[in-house]
Amino acid sequence: MLFGKTILVTGVSSGIGARTAELALQMGADVIGVDRRKPAGVMGSFIEADLSSQAAVEALVARLPQRIDALANVAGVSGNTGAALTLAVNFYGLRALTEAVAPRLREGGAVVNVASIAGFGWRANLERAKDLAGVQGFPDVATLVREFGIPDGLGYPVSKEALLLWTFRAAHMPLFRARGIRVNAVSPGPVETPILQEFRAVLGDARVESDIARVGRAGTAPDIAPAILFLCSDGARWINGVNLPVDGGLEASVAAEAMGF
Ligand code: NAI
Numbered sequence: 001m002l003f004g005k006t007i008l009v010t011g012v013s014s015g016i017g018a019r020t021a022e023l024a025l026q027m028g029a030d031v032i033g034v035d036r037r038k039p040a041g042v043m044g045s046f047i048e049a050d051l052s053s054q055a056a057v058e059a060l061v062a063r064l065p066q067r068i069d070a071l072a073n074v075a076g077v078s079g080n081t082g083a084a085l086t087l088a089v090n091f092y093g094l095r096a097l098t099e100a101v102a103p104r105l106r107e108g109g110a111v112v113n114v115a116s117i118a119g120f121g122w123r124a125n126l127e128r129a130k131d132l133a134g135v136q137g138f139p140d141v142a143t144l145v146r147e148f149g150i151p152d153g154l155g156y157p158v159s160k161e162a163l164l165l166w167t168f169r170a171a172h173m174p175l176f177r178a179r180g181i182r183v184n185a186v187s188p189g190p191v192e193t194p195i196l197q198e199f200r201a202v203l204g205d206a207r208v209e210s211d212i213a214r215v216g217r218a219g220t221a222p223d224i225a226p227a228i229l230f231l232c233s234d235g236a237r238w239i240n241g242v243n244l245p246v247d248g249g250l251e252a253s254v255a256a257e258a259m260g261f
Contacts (some may be wrong), residue, residue: 001027001229001230001233001234001235002024002027002028002029002083002136002229002232002233003027003028003029004027004029004030005026005028005030005069005070005071005232005233006030006031006065006067006068006069006070007021007024007029007030007031007032007066007068007070007071007072007229007232008031008032008034008070008071008072008101008106009021009024009032009033009034009072009074009149010033010035010051010070010071010072010073010074010075010076010094010097011035011045011073011075011076011114012031012034012035012039012046012192013033013034013035013036013037013038013039013040014037014193014195015033015191015193015195015221016072016074016114016188016193016221016224016228016249017033017072017075018034018043018076018221018227019158019219019221019222019224019225020072020224020225020229021043021044022043022225023225023226023229024229024232025043025044025188025232026129026163027229029069030044030045031043031044031045032044032045032046032047032064032065032068033045033046033047034046034048034049034051034060034075035048035049035075036048036050036051036075038048041045044212045065047060047064050082050093050124051075051089051093052085052088052089052093052098052104052250053088053138053197054096054137054138057093057096057097057100057138057248058100060097061097061100061101064085065104065165066104067104067106068101068104068105068106068155069105069106069110070105070109070110070111070112070231070232070233071097071098071101071105071109071110071111071112072112072114072229073094073097073098073111073112073113074114074227074228075089075093075094075223076089076114076195076203077089077090077156077195078155078156078195078198078201078202079152079155079156079159079198079199079202080198080202082155082156082202083100083123083139083150083152083158084141084142084144084145084152084155084223085141085147085154085155086156086159087141087144087145087150087155087159087162088141089159089161089193090156090159090210091133091159091163091166092135092138092139092141092165093133093138094113095161095166096138097248097252098111098170099175100114100185102175102176102179102181105142105179105181106225107179107180107181108179108180108234108237109179109180109181109182109257110181110182110183110184110231110233110236111152111170111176111181111182111183111184112184112186112228112231112233113163113166113167113184113185113186113229114185114186114187114188114224115160115163115164115167115184115185115186115243116156116157116160116187116188116191117187117188117189117211117245117250117251117254118156118157118203119157119159119160119161119163119164120251120254121161121189122160122161122162122164122165122186125158125161126165127218128148128158128161129158129162129164129165130160130165131148131160131232132144132148132158132162133162133165133166133169153202156199156203157158160187161201163185164185164187164243167183167184167185167191167241167243168241168243170183170210170241171183171184171241175243178183182231182236182239182240182241183240183241184231184235184236184239184240184241184242184243184244184253185242185243185244185246185247186224186227186228186231186243186244187244187246187251188219188223188224188245188246189212189215189218189219189246189247189248190208190211190212190218190219191219191220191221191223191224192218192219192220192221192243193221196208196218196221200238211250212251214250214253214254215247215248215249215253217248218250219247221247221249222246223246224246225232226252227244227246231244234251247256
């Protein structure tokens, strides 16, 4: 499915990004990994970059090859460093990278955004998500967070709500659609990676434990990576603008409860 393809994977030095890169390499792809930290082992080629500013994104893009088949946006932070940095990395940095990489994505290529079950509230918070996703360019995120009154504890879910809404919209933006580039999201539930301990601190143990209890266990990075790579592949060529929950049924359970059945 991915033999000979070039896949750009952010967040490659840990957890879901690391497993995505490893599996893509096993499937015969060339992987360009990006992270703010160096990976422990050798995994394709690697570019160190911090995706929290426009300047860093531009410097990264200048080092990328002209032709890329798919971009897997996996890098993310938990929210424990405040709402501004969380929105900068999880949404505005991701979006800036994706828009800058778009001209290098081959016709029919793919973008996969790793969102989260934490973004489930995008419908309930639609106006805020629309406004945040509607801000052009890479804003001064600290000012934006103040203007929107987003407390630090909400930075993570708000970032993922904006990301989901933008994913649906991007699938129809000429920048992507005119060249047949598909834009989809994958939304994990709790996954046993280093970030999960941080979620426990930000969201509380009870919330994390209740999510795990609904589906019997936490996910693992190997549970998530195949879904990301499927959406990167031509096997998903008619799948565009979707959010694929990869969570053992957690979103179905939460949605059923929210709809009262
Ligand atoms: P992780 O903490 O193991 O990996 C995240 C990676 O992103 C790290 O290697 C980190 O260095 C990198 N990163 C963070 N900020 C960066 C920046 N400014 N620039 C470049 N790289 C940066 O966490 P995990 O679980 O692999 O998370 C991957 C994605 O999955 C994230 O977007 C996260 O929000 C999402 N997710 C994770 C869940 C979980 O329970 N583990 C649940 C739902 C979504």
